[in-house]
Amino acid sequence: MKEIKIITTTDDVLIQCPNCKEWEEAGIDEPRKRFVHIPIIEWLEDKKDRNEKSINECSECKEKFKVEWDYTNDLEKLENKVFDFLDNLRDTAITNMLGATPYIEKEFNVTKETAKILLVSWIKKA
Ligand SMILES: [Zn+2]
Numbered sequence: 486m487k488e489i490k491i492i493t494t495t496d497d498v499l500i501q502c503p504n505c506k507e508w509e510e511a512g513i514d515e516p517r518k519r520f521v522h523i524p525i526i527e528w529l530e531d532k533k534d535r536n537e538k539s540i541n542e543c544s545e546c547k548e549k550f551k552v553e554w555d556y557t558n559d560l561e562k563l564e565n566k567v568f569d570f571l572d573n574l575r576d577t578a579i580t581n582m583l584g585a586t587p588y589i590e591k592e593f594n595v596t597k598e599t600a601k602i603l604l605v606s607w608i609k610k611a
Contacts, residue, residue: 486540486549486550486551487503487504487548487550487551488503488538488550488551488552488553488594489501489503489550489551489552489553489594489595489596490552490553490554490555490558490594490595491552491553491554491555491556491558492558492559492560492563492595492599493513493556493557493558493559493560494513494559494560494561495513496512496513497510497511497512497513498510498511498512498513498517498556499560500520500523500541500552501595501596501598501599502523502543502545502546502548502550502596503548503550503596503597504543504546504548504550505543505545505546505548506545506598507522507523507543507544507545507546508523508598509521509522509523513556517539517554520541521544522543522544522545523541523542523543523544524541524542524544525539525540525541525552526539526540526541526542526549527539527540528540529551536553536554536555536556537553537554538551538552538553538554539551539552539554540552553594563593563595563603564603564606566593567589567593567603567607568607568610570588570589570592570593571585571589571604571607574588582604582608585604586600586601586604587600589603589604
């Protein structure tokens with residue numbers, strides 16, 4: 486089962502299906518059962534000192550996936566980390582930077598769509 490992390494902004498929590506383009510956001514203070522397009526169907530057992538994890542099901546593609554509720558996975562901070570990573574990756578010349586999406590997906594546990602958004606903002610910044 487694929488696993489992703491929530492992405493947080495100042496006001497919202499964003500969940501994106503790793504299997505299709507479906508995504509949903511809810512206010513950071515709202516109850517988590519408010520997710521209706523990508524509902525939580527089960528909470529996994531709590532492990533000490535770890536983030537909570539749930540299993541969510543996408544109403545679009547019907548696939549289930551794990552979600553780690555990492556509230557520190559802030560979009561702006563994530564962007565900064567990804568930008569550093571991409572700067573390094575460019576220096577190694579392992580890949581043409583336009584093909585960097587899978588590297589971002591793997592390194593940061595984000596979906597393809599999120600990785601593309603991050604890559605585009607890095608390219609614009611450069
Ligand atoms: Zn889906």
